[in-house]
Amino acid sequence: MHAVDNISLHVERGETLCIVGESGCGKSLTSLAIMDLLPKKAIRTVDKMSLCDVNILNFSEKQMSNVRGNKMGMIFQEPMSSLNPSFTVENQMLETLSRHRNIVGSEAKALVVQMLEKVGIIPAEKRLRQYPHQLSGGLRQRVMIAMTLLCEPELIIADEPTTALDVTIQAQILKLMKDLQNDFNVGLIFITHDLGVVANIADRVAVMYAGQIVEEGSVYDIFDNPSHPYTRGLLSCIPVPGKIKRGEPLGSIPGMVPSLVGNFSGCRFSGRWSDADEKLERADTRLVAVLGEPNTFTVNGSETHRVRFCCQDCLEKSYKFDTRKGNS
Amino acid sequence: MTDLMVEASVVTKDYKISRGLFRGKEVLRAVDKVSLSVNRGETLAVVGESGCGKTTLAKIILGLLEPDSGTVKLCGIPINEISRTDLAKLVQPIFQDPYSSLNPRKTIGSIIQLPLIVQGDKNPENWRKRVLTTMDLVGLPSRMFDQFPNQLSGGQRQRVAIARALINRPKIVICDEPTSALDVSVQSQILNLLNELRRELDLTYVLISHNLAVVEHMATRVAVMYFGEKVEEAETDQLFKQPKHDYTKTLLEFYSHS
Numbered sequence: 238m239h240a241v242d243n244i245s246l247h248v249e250r251g252e253t254l255c256i257v258g259e260s261g262c263g264k265s266l267t268s269l270a271i272m273d274l275l276p277k278k279a280i281r282t283v284d285k286m287s288l289c290d291v292n293i294l295n296f297s298e299k300q301m302s303n304v305r306g307n308k309m310g311m312i313f314q315e316p317m318s319s320l321n322p323s324f325t326v327e328n329q330m331l332e333t334l335s336r337h338r339n340i341v342g343s344e345a346k347a348l349v350v351q352m353l354e355k356v357g358i359i360p361a362e363k364r365l366r367q368y369p370h371q372l373s374g375g376l377r378q379r380v381m382i383a384m385t386l387l388c389e390p391e392l393i394i395a396d397e398p399t400t401a402l403d404v405t406i407q408a409q410i411l412k413l414m415k416d417l418q419n420d421f422n423v424g425l426i427f428i429t430h431d432l433g434v435v436a437n438i439a440d441r442v443a444v445m446y447a448g449q450i451v452e453e454g455s456v457y458d459i460f461d462n463p464s465h466p467y468t469r470g471l472l473s474c475i476p477v478p479g480k481i482k483r484g485e486p487l488g489s490i491p492g493m494v495p496s497l498v499g500n501f502s503g504c505r506f507s508g509r510w511s512d513a514d515e516k517l518e519r520a521d522t523r524l525v526a527v528l529g530e531p532n533t534f535t536v537n538g539s540e541t542h543r544v545r546f547c548c549q550d551c552l553e554k555s556y557k558f559d560t561r562k563g564n565s
Numbered sequence: 566m567t568d569l570m571v572e573a574s575v576v577t578k579d580y581k582i583s584r585g586l587f588r589g590k591e592v593l594r595a596v597d598k599v600s601l602s603v604n605r606g607e608t609l610a611v612v613g614e615s616g617c618g619k620t621t622l623a624k625i626i627l628g629l630l631e632p633d634s635g636t637v638k639l640c641g642i643p644i645n646e647i648s649r650t651d652l653a654k655l656v657q658p659i660f661q662d663p664y665s666s667l668n669p670r671k672t673i674g675s676i677i678q679l680p681l682i683v684q685g686d687k688n689p690e691n692w693r694k695r696v697l698t699t700m701d702l703v704g705l706p707s708r709m710f711d712q713f714p715n716q717l718s719g720g721q722r723q724r725v726a727i728a729r730a731l732i733n734r735p736k737i738v739i740c741d742e743p744t745s746a747l748d749v750s751v752q753s754q755i756l757n758l759l760n761e762l763r764r765e766l767d768l769t770y771v772l773i774s775h776n777l778a779v780v781e782h783m784a785t786r787v788a789v790m791y792f793g794e795k796v797e798e799a800e801t802d803q804l805f806k807q808p809k810h811d812y813t814k815t816l817l818e819f820y821s822h823s
Contacts, residue, residue, distance in 0.1 A: 259748040259749065259750060260748055403614045403615055403775065404614075404775055404777065404816065404819055404820070405614065405815060405816060405819055407819075408819035430748065430749065431749075432749065433778070470750065471749060471750060473753075474749045474750050474752065474753035475749055475752075475753070475778065476778040476779060476781060476782035477778065478777070478778055478781070478820055481778070481781045481782050483781075483782060483783070483785075483801070484760070486757040486760065486761075487753035487756060487757055487782070488753060489750060489753045489754045489757065490750040493718060
């Protein structure tokens with residue numbers, strides 16, 4: 238089974254890339270593949286992978302574990318299960334410092350306190366002696382963020398970091414992450430299924446569907462000019478604050494995600510067009526094929542806004558045009 | 566018949582929490598003097614943070630928990646005077662997680678059929694037909710009758726839960742976070758279905774949710790809960806335009822930003 242199929246990603250320093258998609262589309266596997274944390278059963282094939290222009294593809298397990306948690310940090314969805322319940326906050330944070338940066342003693346402790354204060358845990362002294370179960374969900378996530386930042390990483394991968402939190406806490410954590418990203422100038426890969434969060438935090442967005450990135454572009458490209466039928470469907474499904482018409486049905490994506498088990502071939506989007514989408518006039522969208530990447534196009538001349546169709550059928554049905562002649 | 570479907574007045578519920586073997590018990594007030602009323606055909610949304618007592622309140626309206634003080638009336642009748650089977654005919658729940666609310670060892674048909682058996686429906690030969698009609702109503706294909714829950718997707722499972730709740734044609738449905746375990750594209754299908762069913766079957770909903778966009782889309786009226794108390798209640802449009810209570814204001818401040 239190809240859970241993730243031919244994906245290319247890049248994140249710049251200080252930039253937030255949101256990977257958005259529904260459960261089972263391969264978002265989390267993508268992030269695990271980047272960290273080289275895939276389960277043993279999974280086979281990863283990569284052409285190229287580099288962090289700050291250093292090729293990390295052929296790193297040994299030992300080298301990788303020096304990169305992981307150090308140059309690349311990860312924040313998981315459930316902070317309770319990613320913190321060790323039997324050690325205090327101080328203990329766990331000091332361990333990170335001694336493992337990766339060889340800092341111990343009072344210098345380390347000062348750094349830990351300073352970092353906790355940066356993530357808004359004030360006074361930090363009291364929390365240091367506490368165990369994870371004594372903290373609330375929002376505080377735990379703050380501790381996780383502080384821990385990730387201790388090693389001054391180049392890249393942070395956050396996998397649904399706010400999904401388990403209440404709305405008000407979620408907003409605080411998002412704001413905190415945005416501020417800290419500016420302070421530390423790190424690249425952030427933010428994985429989420431919540432389009433509200435995407436609109437809030439993303440610079441660029443990659444939309445995943447059934448193991449592929451179907452559309453990629455700046456947050457404005459994606460929200461203002463969604464060019465893949467799946468992106469359009471997804472955006473029509475959510476009630477948007479300020480544009481809600483009560484009583485009118487929401488848009489929907491008919492059918493179901495195909496099972497990718499076995500050698501899947503055929504159209505991944507077959508049977509999922511909504512009536513409204515099929516009738517849509519698309520005269521103002523100009524697609525230009527990208528060389529060397531089958532069924533991939535740039536939209537309206539923007540190099541960064543790309544759509545990828547799983548097959549010829551899908552493309553022709555989405556845009557009703559003859560690919561040999563180009564888009565009219 | 567009265568148009569007031571649910572009437573809860575000054576309902577309070579305490580939980581006793583053990584603080585350890587020798588330390589005695591502490592009291593946690595989960596619901597604190599909450600009064601609510603829902604008219605026929607309305608959708609009342611209850612919003613608030615986790616732990617604010619939304620679900621406890623839902624359980625009280627469902628008759629699963631007895632309030633420590635205050636009364637709940639359904640269709641004008643006090644809830645403790647209604648027998649359990651009659652209560653089940655009147656009010657039904659739809660829960661958050663369709664993965665745990667369906668018995669994995671039973672077929673879809675027998676899950677949806679169970680309420681008919683419980684209610685002692687006189688014509689067993691009609692059961693299959695009634696189940697199939699209800700499955701059709703919620704958009705489940707009839708071939709799923711003999712399938713098991715693990716063969717279904719999350720959205721389909723939630724449809725099964727809805728079918729089971731509706732087969733005896735209740736008047737009130739309590740939806741406790743009905744879509745928060747589902748993907749957005751499935752969420753919109755389920756919300757559309759709930760809206761259609763409300764019109765078709767003349768249902769009254771109490772919708773518990775923390776997703777404000779869903780609330781604004783579905784609800785006619787909103788009650789905001791904070792630490793067990795109802796701090797504000799208003800028509801949806803009014804609440805979203807002019808929130809009065811400070812907590813509601815904070816909630817909405819984050820809402821318009823996202």
